[in-house]
Amino acid sequence: MNYEVVVGLEVHVELATKTKIFCSCTTEFGGEPNTQVCEVCLGMPGTLPVLNRAVVDFAVRTGLALNCEVACCNKFDRKNYFYPDLPKAYQISQLYLPICHDGFIEIGKSETCKKIRIKEIHMEEDAGKLIHDADEINTLVDYNRCGVPLLEIVSQPDMRSAEEAVEYIEKLRVILQYIGVSDCKMQEGSLRADINLSVRPVGSFELGVRTEMKNMNSFKAIARAIKAESERQIALLEKGEKVIQETRRWDDSEGQSYAMRSKEEAQDYKYFPEPDIPPVVIxxxxxxxxxxxxxxxxxxKIERYTQLGLTDHDAEIIAGSVYLAKLFECTYEVCGNAKEAANWILVDLLKLLHDSAKQPEDMDFNFDSLGKIILMVEKGKINRGTAKKVFEKVFEENINPAEYVEDNNLGLVTDTDTIYATVETVVKDNEKSVNEYKSGKTQALQYLIGQSMKALRGQAPAQTVTEILKDLLN
Amino acid sequence: MKINNETVAYLEKLARIELTDEERVECCSDLQDIVSHMDILSELDTQDAEPLSQSFSAKNVMREDEVKPSLDRDTALKNAPRVKDGFFSVPKTVE
Structure with a gap:
C-alpha cells in the first residue's frame, strides 16, 4: 500500500526582547548560571509577574507577518506541571485565547506554491535548563532561561514530506528574522520545533494516530526525524500493528526515535485562567x-530583485537570508549595479563564508564597503584582481577600501607619463633583450613587457604598456 | 461528581504524595464533601454569563522592556536545598 505522511509543526521561538516576559531580568544568551534570575522568575512566594509590553508588540507583528487574525482580547492561562525546570510549578501560557490565529505561510515557487496554514500563535514563558550529566547523583538547574519570552507557532497538519516541513520552517525563520522578533539561532536554541506526525493510506481523508517528537533544533535533524518516524509508522501498519499516540525522543546521532519513559504518567496540566495577569486588550x-x-x-524582495535584473535563483538565495539581503541592498544603493552586487555576494562572499566556516549572520564589516569596491573597479581605479583582495581584507578585518588601496599602493596607474617613464627605464636597463628584439627575436618583447608590468606593480593597463614599449623599440 | 479511591490515587500521583490507607479514606470523604458543595454552583444557569477570570477591572498592565539588575547569585541560591558550581542541584529527573 502507498502511504502519505502528515506533518504538523509546533515551533517555539525565543523573542529578541531585552528582558524576560514577566520580570526585568536580561534575556542575554550565555551568562554564568543563575546570574540572570530574580524573585519573579524563581517563583518566590508573594511575587507578582508583570507583562513585558514588547512581547505583545512582537507577537502582534509576527501574527500579521504570518497573515493571522489578531485577537483583540487576550488572557493568560496557568499550565500546571511539576518539574524542576520551572520553579513556580506552572507555566504562564495562553490556552483559551491565543493572541493570533488562522494565518498561513506560502512555500514553494510562485507557480507551484502551497499554503501551510497556521492554526495559532500564543505567548508563553520558557523554562530553565536542566543538566543531567554533569553530576552523578543530581540534576543541575540553571534558571537564566526561565521566563524568556516564547512564541509558540502552531501549524495545521498541512505538510506531506520532510522537504515541505523544512521549507516551511526555513521560510518561517527568515520571516521572523526580517521582522526582527527573533534571531532564530537554532544552535542557541532560540528556534526549536516539535514534530507531530502520522501516516495514512494515500487517498484517505482521515488522520492516522500521531506521535510527537520534541525540541528538534536543526533543519537536518528535522528532515531525518520525519523520514525515520514515517518509515517506522508505515512498517508498524504493514505488520498489522498499531501506532501508539506518544511522545518520542529523537536521537539524531543514532538516527532513531525512542518512546520516552515518562515519570509523569498522567499529562494533566489542570489549566485554569491566570489570575496574576490582567487581560490585554489590543x-x-x-x-x-x-x-x-x-x-x-x-x-x-524576490519580486523586486528580479525586476532589478537578477535571476529568480539568485534573487531567492539573497532574499533567503536577511543578512545577505541587507548587504545586497546596501551595496546596490552605493554602486547602483544590482547584477554586479549580486555576483560579488553569490560568488566571492559565499566562498569567503564557506572557507572561513562562517554564517551570513557572522559578517562583521561595514556593509557599504562592497559597493565602494565595485565603484572603484567601474571607475578604473583598481582591477578586479585587486578588488578581490581588498574585499577579502574587508571581510576579515573590516578595513576601509579606499584607504587600504591608497596605503598599499594598489591603485591602477593610469597616468601615461608615469607609464612612459617607467617603460623607458626598463628599456635602458635591459640592453641585451632590446638588442635581441631588434635582431628579430620577438619573444624578447614579452620579457620586456613583463619587466615593465613588474615595475608598475602589475597595476597598469597591459595594452598601454605594450604600445609604449613598441613605440620606444621601433 | 463522585470521588472514589481511583480519584484519590490519581491526585496522589499528581501531587507527588503518598497517603496511608486511613488518610485515603478520610481524604475521599473530605473531597466528596467539597465537591458536593461545589455541585450546588452547577445548579445555577450560567448560559448567558461571561466566564470571569479576574475579579478586578484592570487591563493592559504592562511594563517597558528595560533591563533591571537581577539578584546576585548567592542570594538567588540561598533557599536552594543543594548547590553545586552555581547551579541549583535537585534529584535526578531522568534515568
Missing part, C-alpha cells in the same frame, strides 16, 4: 500601526 489602531511598520518580506 486596539485596532495598534494593529493597523504594526501592520504598516512591517518591513518588506522575502516574497516581495
Amino acid at each position: 486596539s485596532q489602531e495598534q494593529i493597523d500601526a504594526t501592520r504598516a511598520a512591517i518591513p518588506e518580506l522575502p516574497d516581495k
Whole structure:
C-alpha cells in the first residue's frame, strides 16, 4: 500500500526582547548560571509577574507577518506541571485565547506554491535548563532561561514530506528574522520545533494516530526525524500493528526515535485562567500601526530583485537570508549595479563564508564597503584582481577600501607619463633583450613587457604598456 | 461528581504524595464533601454569563522592556536545598 505522511509543526521561538516576559531580568544568551534570575522568575512566594509590553508588540507583528487574525482580547492561562525546570510549578501560557490565529505561510515557487496554514500563535514563558550529566547523583538547574519570552507557532497538519516541513520552517525563520522578533539561532536554541506526525493510506481523508517528537533544533535533524518516524509508522501498519499516540525522543546521532519513559504518567496540566495577569486588550489602531511598520518580506524582495535584473535563483538565495539581503541592498544603493552586487555576494562572499566556516549572520564589516569596491573597479581605479583582495581584507578585518588601496599602493596607474617613464627605464636597463628584439627575436618583447608590468606593480593597463614599449623599440 | 479511591490515587500521583490507607479514606470523604458543595454552583444557569477570570477591572498592565539588575547569585541560591558550581542541584529527573 502507498502511504502519505502528515506533518504538523509546533515551533517555539525565543523573542529578541531585552528582558524576560514577566520580570526585568536580561534575556542575554550565555551568562554564568543563575546570574540572570530574580524573585519573579524563581517563583518566590508573594511575587507578582508583570507583562513585558514588547512581547505583545512582537507577537502582534509576527501574527500579521504570518497573515493571522489578531485577537483583540487576550488572557493568560496557568499550565500546571511539576518539574524542576520551572520553579513556580506552572507555566504562564495562553490556552483559551491565543493572541493570533488562522494565518498561513506560502512555500514553494510562485507557480507551484502551497499554503501551510497556521492554526495559532500564543505567548508563553520558557523554562530553565536542566543538566543531567554533569553530576552523578543530581540534576543541575540553571534558571537564566526561565521566563524568556516564547512564541509558540502552531501549524495545521498541512505538510506531506520532510522537504515541505523544512521549507516551511526555513521560510518561517527568515520571516521572523526580517521582522526582527527573533534571531532564530537554532544552535542557541532560540528556534526549536516539535514534530507531530502520522501516516495514512494515500487517498484517505482521515488522520492516522500521531506521535510527537520534541525540541528538534536543526533543519537536518528535522528532515531525518520525519523520514525515520514515517518509515517506522508505515512498517508498524504493514505488520498489522498499531501506532501508539506518544511522545518520542529523537536521537539524531543514532538516527532513531525512542518512546520516552515518562515519570509523569498522567499529562494533566489542570489549566485554569491566570489570575496574576490582567487581560490585554489590543486596539485596532495598534494593529493597523504594526501592520504598516512591517518591513518588506522575502516574497516581495524576490519580486523586486528580479525586476532589478537578477535571476529568480539568485534573487531567492539573497532574499533567503536577511543578512545577505541587507548587504545586497546596501551595496546596490552605493554602486547602483544590482547584477554586479549580486555576483560579488553569490560568488566571492559565499566562498569567503564557506572557507572561513562562517554564517551570513557572522559578517562583521561595514556593509557599504562592497559597493565602494565595485565603484572603484567601474571607475578604473583598481582591477578586479585587486578588488578581490581588498574585499577579502574587508571581510576579515573590516578595513576601509579606499584607504587600504591608497596605503598599499594598489591603485591602477593610469597616468601615461608615469607609464612612459617607467617603460623607458626598463628599456635602458635591459640592453641585451632590446638588442635581441631588434635582431628579430620577438619573444624578447614579452620579457620586456613583463619587466615593465613588474615595475608598475602589475597595476597598469597591459595594452598601454605594450604600445609604449613598441613605440620606444621601433 | 463522585470521588472514589481511583480519584484519590490519581491526585496522589499528581501531587507527588503518598497517603496511608486511613488518610485515603478520610481524604475521599473530605473531597466528596467539597465537591458536593461545589455541585450546588452547577445548579445555577450560567448560559448567558461571561466566564470571569479576574475579579478586578484592570487591563493592559504592562511594563517597558528595560533591563533591571537581577539578584546576585548567592542570594538567588540561598533557599536552594543543594548547590553545586552555581547551579541549583535537585534529584535526578531522568534515568
